[in-house]
Amino acid sequence: MLIEFGKVFVFLLIAIVFVIVALIAAKFIRPARPTHEKMLTYECGENPIGTPWVKFNIRFYVVALIFLIFDVEVVLLIPWALVYKGFGLGGFLVGAIFLFMLGLGMAYEWRKGDLEWVKPKVILPTLKNVQVDIKEDAAA
């Protein structure tokens, strides 16, 4: 008898085999008459202009980074969630401190504007009284 993860592996194999068999079966039925126009990149009927690998918004990377941090921390929380009841209030407090630190990080990101899709302008830390002097210095 296969172990349970062996069955998962059989599932994956079957998914892969199913797609391949379906594609091969279709290969015998479908026509294949490629022309130059057919093989062009689709751009609503126009000839494609420039490289398709355009520069895209840097925010996607920031989201991926934030996700990475959160996901790792969530993975760390899973074993805790399974056993913390056995340790009573102390067990809960350990997790709560961890979550609190995660929350602090999140608050920092929020304050820095990293959760906004359109990043707001950077707010420089200013002191009310000193502000005038800095401006004069910059002018001078």
Next chain:
Amino acid sequence: MIYDFFFKLTGSNFLADVIQSLLPLFIFILPFALFAVLFERKVSAHMQDRLGPMRVGYHGILQTIADILKLIQKEDIIPTLADKPLFNIAPVLVFAGSYAAFAAIPFSSAFIGSNIDLGVIFIIAASGFVVAGILMAGWSSNNKYSLLGAMRSAAQIISYEIPTVLVVLSIIMITGTTNLLTLSEMQTGHFWNWMIFGGPQMGLAKFIFIPIMIINFVIIYISTLAEVNRTPFDIPEAESELVSGYHTEYSGMKFAMFFLSEYANMFAVSAIVTALFLGGYQSPVGYLGNLFGAHWLIPIEQFFWFTAKGIFFVFVQMWLRWTLPRLRVDQLMALCWKYLIPIAFVNLLIIGLITVL
């Protein structure tokens, strides 16, 4: 167990396993996809006061079969500029990811593909496969629409994975298990034992749990909706701006595979929501099998209840599609990071506190 049945029938471990793994595909996913495509078209049509497909068969019931026959005959176009190996692997990966999730879904007490202890976590991990496949499809197509669609889709899926996992975590904290079969067994009895109504525990804790669990349920439903790229979170394939997102360049059977895995995913996420919050395969009112003393009937009834609950949530997904407008990308991210995640965090802490006190 269905495994033992096939083991007796074939006398071979491996064959029994393969047959068992094939079952979700042939008795469930393919018929479900056939049904869901037509169902979606009919639901959309009737919500807009149209009739929908009416020509093929009675009220168009054979429409999907006609569509499949058409798709098989379509030429498979690989653009000259596309990255061919990645372009061909992408549909395999997307389908494998959504099919692997079915391995851990408990259809009934006698039928679960693989009764792994990490059930919920495995399903979430398997959905990570889909992200890789989608990015691969978008990147290798060498098309602006595809790339943008894939980037948006990946950003959306990974963002909304966090509220999902946080809600799953709160369920794990209450029940102390990640095995979906055990989780479903815990919610046995009547519907007030379902997790959405506070789970199997008794007393004051149950009543405090009820509002929290309802909020959690709403959070996980919203985030799974975003994970399958359904409206109102369908910016990855916004027809009016990106043609059809990451599968713009795909045609024929490869396109059909993307389509199939989309519908399989729709059911998979509904199944997770059902298994976690709505009692999984448990009947809300009791079983006919118990009433008549026919115990072999119970697994079949459980299968019926599970499918009915799952399909109901698929229906809600279709319903929302015609109710809500599409979210803008900044609203989408704000909803996830500024509302769902903090609320899920607070819920997690409250549940932790209640369970240890």
